[in-house]
Amino acid sequence: MPRTERGVKRKRDTDENPPKINSNKTQSKTEQKANSCYTHWLMKSEPESRIEKGVDVKFGIEDLKACENQTACWDGVRNYQARNFMRDDMKLGQKMFFYHSNTKVPGIAGICEIVKESYPDHTQFDPKDIHYDSTAQKENPRWFMVDVKFERMLKRFIPLTELKQLYQEHKDSGGPLANIALFTRARLSVQPLTTEEWNFILNLEDEDPE
């Protein structure tokens, strides 16, 4: 139930024929890369109440913890590249960072596991849902989601500012975060991480924050 993907009124589909989705060059390049080496993920959701079309979009990591089995479906994603990562590349047992966005101190809060691979996002067919897509067809769903299960909180919250500083240093030094999607593809709500990026960030939880 993440509501990070804000409502989209879609009049026309640019993408009826999977898997050849985005003709956009940067996107297909990123996807090829994803197929070959991305095994970890970062997914954004908003931990603070915000009313959109009369509905509270809040879904922080504490909300996931409170779910049955500490598991929830990641519905409401309405961006093609984000969808493609979920639909094509996320595999059972892979780990993802739960990122808090649109909040006073954005950053990474915890770790979750993919416990169910992609299946159609039911909210696209629900006229009462804020992510309803009137043009989605039951026989040919457009939007997909995965199930994620809470694993643990990070030992300390890793704020965006810290990651950003490291990113800027690594851009010059060629360090592990030099190409991290969090800054190179800032608006993507479902992002891939290389194993190197994942391990580097994970090690930060044992360090003292500056």
Add this chain to the structure above:
DNA sequence: GCCAACGTTGGC
């Protein structure tokens, strides 16, 4: 609440 960045739409 502002607004830069960027994805999408649709006229041509």
Add this chain to the structure above:
DNA sequence: GCCAACGTTGGC
């Protein structure tokens, strides 16, 4: 298929 207009994301 270009690209201006428009809409969303999300940090600040």
